[in-house]
Amino acid sequence: MWADTRVWKISDVGLPEDASHALHSMLKILHGKSAALWQLSRSADADVLFVGVDAGARALDVARSAGKITVAVTEGRPTTDGCSFVLQRPFRVIQLLDLLDSIAEHLRKHPLTRTLVGQPWVSSLSLREALTQPWNGWRVASTDDGGSLWLGEGRAMAEAQVMQRLRQAPIELGRFMPSERPPPETACSISLPDLGWYIGMHTSGQLAPWLDERQRYSLQRWPDLGRVGATAMILELCAEASARPSAHAELIQRTDCDAVQASRFLTAASLAGWLQSAPPRRAVRMTDAPRHGGWMRLVSQLRKRLA
Structure with a gap:
């Protein structure tokens, strides 16, 4: 009889290859013998994360910010990582079984409510x-x-x-x-700046929480497209945001991009430090800022070559 019919996910980070392999093998041996059901998963999805003490200072920060149950894996020496659970190497089957049962009891008394590491921001x-x-x-x-x-x-x-x-x-x-x-x-x-650009371009496609969709922004400098990569859409967005300040909706209206592309572009430019808020908009018509000068013709030619 299972104490909890939910399948809890387990992963490990920062363990030597032999230790990780041994842990996985023992978890397979103990399948069906613990007070809960356990399943190996990738670390981002795990409910319980076994962390090697050598990597603990870094890996524990990710685990704790996500609200995961953490198990410090040591080699017989004390740990100061403040983990609720500790597992010593070399692993022993009974030791691991007792640990899993203790974690299962903890999860029964304290339901896991956590913010997934995979959330967008x-x-x-x-x-x-x-x-x-x-x-x-x-x-x-x-x-x-x-x-x-x-x-x-x-x-x-x-x-x-x-x-x-x-x-x-x-x-x-x-x-x-x-x-x-x-x-x-x-x-x-x-x-x-390149780091910020890459992270911003791989967000979920929503506008970053520190940006205002009604605010107009201008691009102060272009990314080095030779390094970060150029597409026709990136060229068009860079050209438009450099030529005149634009809000999120205006970028969509003035280019061929969609809401996701506009959001990622503004987020990436912001994280790279290239985005600047524009002063309040004056009462001008959209046609007052021509788009088809020599600069826009050059961008149009580059877009055609990339298409």
């Missing part, structure tokens, strides 16, 4: 907070898959796999915390 707000607060030295945030991203010395640093994901897909960041150690020598570098 976790990464954007984390970066924005870090960029708007002065600091000395390096700060580090953990990613949802156990990686790390450092900010310091006017740039961002991360391992190659984190950088690749950053450029291609959404990435989930915890809060940036002071780091006593600099990034590893193998880490790759990226400018802070």
Whole structure:
């Protein structure tokens, strides 16, 4: 008889490969023997996260900001991470079973109500907070898959796999915390504006909570499209926002973009530090600002080449 018919999701971050493999193997052995049903999942979806103490300072921040149950995995030495649950290596089946039953009892008494790491603005707000607060030295945030991203010395640093994901897909960041150690020598570098641009362009498609859809914004400088990539739509949005201040709805009206594209563009430009609020609009007609000068013709030609 199950104490809870819900299937609770488990994942791990920051564990050595052999330890992670051993944990997964034992969880399979214990399937059906615990007071609850457990299922392996990716860390972003997990209800319970096993965190290696060597990665704890970074990974625990993501887990706690998401409200996950955290288990500190140690090698016989005490931990100061403040986790409610601790598991020592090498793992033992009975030890793990007792731990799972304790967590199940905790979840029964304290239903899990958490903010998922995958909510739209976790990464954007984390970066924005870090960029708007002065600091000395390096700060580090953990990613949802156990990686790390450092900010310091006017740039961002991360391992190659984190950088690749950053450029291609959404990435989930915890809060940036002071780091006593600099990034590893193998880490790759990226400018802070480019970092903000990538994170903003991979948001959910809603306008960022710190932006006002009625406010008119202008683009103060273009992204380096050779680095961050150019599409016909990005060219058109950059040209329009550079030529005259535009609100969210005006960008949609004046270009071929939709609401999602306009939202991501404004969010990315804001996180990159290139967006400026315009003064209140004067009583002018839409046709008073011509679009078809030499500049717009150049953009039109570039759009055709990219199409």
